[in-house]
Amino acid sequence: MAMPYSFKSALQSLCREKWINILSIFTVASSLLIVTLTVFFLYNVELVTSHLPERFSMMIYLKDNLPREDTQNVINMLQKRADVSKVRYISKSDALKELKQTLKDTNYILEGLDDNPLASSIELRLKKDFVTGATAARIAEEVKKIPGIDSVFYGEKIAEAIHLLKRSVENISLIIFLTISLGVIFVTYSTVKILFYRKNEEIEILKLLGATGSFIRMPFLIEGGIIGLMGGALGIVGAFIFYIAVTYRLSMVIPVLKTLVFPLEILIALPVIGIILGIIGSAIAIGRLRL
Amino acid sequence: MIAFQNVSKYYDLHTVLRNINITIQKGEMAFLTGPSGAGKSTLLRLMYMAELADEGNIIIEDLDLASLKMSRIPFLRRSIGVVFQDFKLIKNLNVFNNVALALRIRGVVEREARNLTSEALKKVNLRHLADSYPQSLSGGEQQRVAIARAIVADPLVILADEPTGNLDPGTALDIIKLFRDLNLQGTTVLIATHNRELFRGTGKRVFKLDGGTLSGEEVG
Numbered sequence: 001m002a003m004p005y006s007f008k009s010a011l012q013s014l015c016r017e018k019w020i021n022i023l024s025i026f027t028v029a030s031s032l033l034i035v036t037l038t039v040f041f042l043y044n045v046e047l048v049t050s051h052l053p054e055r056f057s058m059m060i061y062l063k064d065n066l067p068r069e070d071t072q073n074v075i076n077m078l079q080k081r082a083d084v085s086k087v088r089y090i091s092k093s094d095a096l097k098e099l100k101q102t103l104k105d106t107n108y109i110l111e112g113l114d115d116n117p118l119a120s121s122i123e124l125r126l127k128k129d130f131v132t133g134a135t136a137a138r139i140a141e142e143v144k145k146i147p148g149i150d151s152v153f154y155g156e157k158i159a160e161a162i163h164l165l166k167r168s169v170e171n172i173s174l175i176i177f178l179t180i181s182l183g184v185i186f187v188t189y190s191t192v193k194i195l196f197y198r199k200n201e202e203i204e205i206l207k208l209l210g211a212t213g214s215f216i217r218m219p220f221l222i223e224g225g226i227i228g229l230m231g232g233a234l235g236i237v238g239a240f241i242f243y244i245a246v247t248y249r250l251s252m253v254i255p256v257l258k259t260l261v262f263p264l265e266i267l268i269a270l271p272v273i274g275i276i277l278g279i280i281g282s283a284i285a286i287g288r289l290r291l
Numbered sequence: 292m293i294a295f296q297n298v299s300k301y302y303d304l305h306t307v308l309r310n311i312n313i314t315i316q317k318g319e320m321a322f323l324t325g326p327s328g329a330g331k332s333t334l335l336r337l338m339y340m341a342e343l344a345d346e347g348n349i350i351i352e353d354l355d356l357a358s359l360k361m362s363r364i365p366f367l368r369r370s371i372g373v374v375f376q377d378f379k380l381i382k383n384l385n386v387f388n389n390v391a392l393a394l395r396i397r398g399v400v401e402r403e404a405r406n407l408t409s410e411a412l413k414k415v416n417l418r419h420l421a422d423s424y425p426q427s428l429s430g431g432e433q434q435r436v437a438i439a440r441a442i443v444a445d446p447l448v449i450l451a452d453e454p455t456g457n458l459d460p461g462t463a464l465d466i467i468k469l470f471r472d473l474n475l476q477g478t479t480v481l482i483a484t485h486n487r488e489l490f491r492g493t494g495k496r497v498f499k500l501d502g503g504t505l506s507g508e509e510v511g
Contacts, residue, residue, distance in 0.1 A: 005395045016383065205379045208341060209440075210368035211396045291364045 006215075010222035017195060021227060024191040028184050028231025028278070029238065032270055035180045036239035042173045043263045049169065052162045053131035058124040058154040060143060070148045071120065077146055078124060083139055086125035092116045119150065133160030181277055184231070188224045188281025196220060196285060203289075213289040221282045228278025232271035239266070292317045293338065293448065293479060298347035300333055300503075307333045308503045311347070315481060315496075320474040322490040322511060323483040325500035331483040332376060334500065335450045338481075339371050340364050352447050352479075369397055372441035374451035378433045380425040380440075386412070387421040390440045397444055411443035414469060430457035438466060442473060449473060451482045455489060463489065 014021050060078075062071060071089070078087045090098070095118040100107045126139065136159040140152045196203070206216050243262045251258040293315040300308040308330045315321050323331050336342045337349055340356060349356040354367060372393075380389050390411055394404040412418045415435040425433055434457045441449055449470065455463035467482075467489055474480045482489070490497050490511030499507040 004401070012383070202381050202383070205381055206392075206396065207365075208339065208368065208373065208375070208379065209393055209396050210365045212365045215396060291361055 006218035006222055009219040010226065013195060013199075013219060013223055014226060017198070020191060020194060021223075024187055024227050025230045025234060027187045028228060028274060029234035031180050031183045031187065032232050032235030032274055033238040033242075035177060035273070036235055036266055036270060037242060038173060038176045038180075039263060039266055040239065040243065040260075042169055044260050045169050046166075047261060049162070049165050050128075052165075053128045054125070056126060056131045056136075056155070056159055056162060058126065058136065058140060058143070058152060060122040060124055060152050061150045062120045062122065063148055063150045064119060066120065066148050074146055074148045075122065078122065078143070081139075083127055083130040083135070084124055085127045086123075088123040088125075090121045090123060092118050092120050095119070095121060131159050132163035133157075135159075181273075184228065184274070184277040185281040185284065188227055188278045189285045191227060192220050192224050192282040192285035195223065207289075207291055213291065216289060217283075217286050220286050221279050224278040224280075224282025224285075225275045226278070228274035228276070228281075229271050230274075231278070232274025235274070236267055236270050239270075292350065292352060293481065294348075294350040295334075296348040296350070298337065298344045298349060300330075300337065300342065301345050306503050308337075308344075311505055313498055313505065315479060317352070317479055318474070318477045320471065320480040320493075320495050321482075322493075322495060322497040323481060323500060324485060324487065324490070324497055325506075326485060329500040330503040331485075331500055332452050335373070335452050335481070335483055338448075338450060339368050339373055365396075369444070370447045372444065372446035372449045374434075374437050374441045374449070374454040376452040376456065378425075378437040380433055380436055382425055385422050385424050386417060386428070386436050389425065389436055390443050393440050393444050399444070407443055408439075411439040414442065415439045415466070431459065431462060434458060435462075435466070438469070442469075446478065448479045448481070451480070453484055453486075454482060455484065455486065460488070467493075 060074075062074065066074075075087055075089055078084055093116065096110075096116050099118065100110065103109070124143070126136065130136070130139065133156050136154055136156060140154055143149060144152050203216055240262070243260070246257055247260055293313070295311045295313040298308060298311040299306065311334065323334065325331055333342065337344050337356075338351060340359070344357070351367065352370060354363075356367070359367060381392070384392065387408055391404050391408040394407055399407070409418065409421075412421055415438050417432065417435050417439060420428065420432060425436065428436065434454065438451070438454060441451070451470065454470075455466055458466060463486070470480050470482065471493075484490070493511040495511050497509050497511045498505060499509065
């Protein structure tokens with residue numbers, strides 16, 4: 001069987017050309033360490049920003065003295081919308097109570113009022129995906145047209161900022177991941193290319209003995225995969241040391257760092273990414289074999 | 292069967308082989324002789340497609356090499372056992388693994404590969420050197436490793452390019468006897484040599500090459 005021979009051949013080559021391979025493993029490890037730290041940072045940013053849309057709300061003020069039945073109609077219409085996650089009715093008296101609580105010690109300024117000047121309102125929470133400046137504006141426009149609604153207020157800049165922050169986090173992570181991936185592919189490409197040239201004579205002999213392209217390629221692909229795997233494993237060790245240093249040591253100075261979370265998925269993802277990128281680099285290095 | 296039909300080969304403006312017509316029957320043993328530079332090695336190289344003929348057809352065991360797909364070349368080479376003039380042994384593999392490589396390439400299971408390799412090394416009297424590496428062997432020993440590798444997979448055709456060039460006369464005759472034994476079992480054998488002693492008295496056909504052309508045929 002070709003597989004065990006290929007593995008043996010790849011392992012022998014790794015040992016025989018140990019310095020170039022060790023160098024490659026460390027280079028891949030440093031690259032993947034950067035990926036891990038980026039993921040680590042972005043994961044925590046995502047963790048924080050993912051809750052922001054839940055806190056975004058739209059305030060809908062109802063017309064004065066709107067009959068109870070009409071108020072219920074407005075609530076029903078809002079609840080039916082696919083972009084709404086929560087509808088909370090705040091009556092005039094509830095609004096005043098909330099205002100008094102907000103003002104606390106300075107609520108004496110309300111003492112001179114005969115009537116409750118506040119309007120009944122509805123607090124509308126949108127579903128996560130609809131918290132963008134444009135969508136919130138569209139929803140506000142649509143809601144305004146519902147009979148019985150006087151005005152709609154929402155933090156359009158906040159909605160846009162939340163959306164922008166999330167998009168930026170996603171884009172930055174994608175750019176860093178792609179850049180580093182290309183780097184890792186290039187490292188394994190260079191290593192395997194050098195090994196391939198060094199083994200040129202051996203490859204020619206294999207061809208003359210009747211070896212197929214896959215038989216010749218397999219040890220190089222395995223070697224590239226192993227370089228990626230070991231680079232990935234070493235990258236995890238580096239990242240874990242960094243995490244411990246940050247959460248245990250630096251958190252004494254900056255307590256908020258204690259809340260950082262290490263994404264455990266990366267323990268599996270990083271070696272797998274390493275293997276895949278290593279194999280891709282090797283495959284490109286070998287290219288098409290002329291038999 | 293091996294058949295050359297009007298085969299020519301050129302290197303730029305230089306003609307290496309001109310209008311070669313040879314037919315060697317299945318199970319036949321034949322020799323190819325001529326001085327250095329006569330085109331013997333090139334003729335053999337055309338047969339395992341290390342080079343391609345510029346004109347004419349070559350047929351090896353029902354395969355027309357002119358129409359053979361590139362992807363089928365490895366399978367053609369597996370049906371031929373070649374003893375290369377420069378041995379072509381892999382430096383990083385010991386004698387045993389160099390020979391076994393021919394079987395591993397063919398996908399033979401490991402246990403069987405080990406048995407067949409031991410047998411082949413026994414045939415060329417090299418079992419005691421199984422763990423040695425090529426660079427520690429003499430020219431004659433390396434040549435015998437190359438022969439063991441060529442015969443280990445029991446190919447349909449054996450091509451040998453000066454297979455006894457580095458051997459003493461006694462060992463050379465033993466090797467020729469080995470090829471004759473393989474031939475008796477039905478393997479087609481073609482040996483390129485400039486040593487007339489090897490085919491004298493064998494009763495086998497000898498093709499004479501000179502300056503790239505077939506200058507004659509005799510019985511050894």
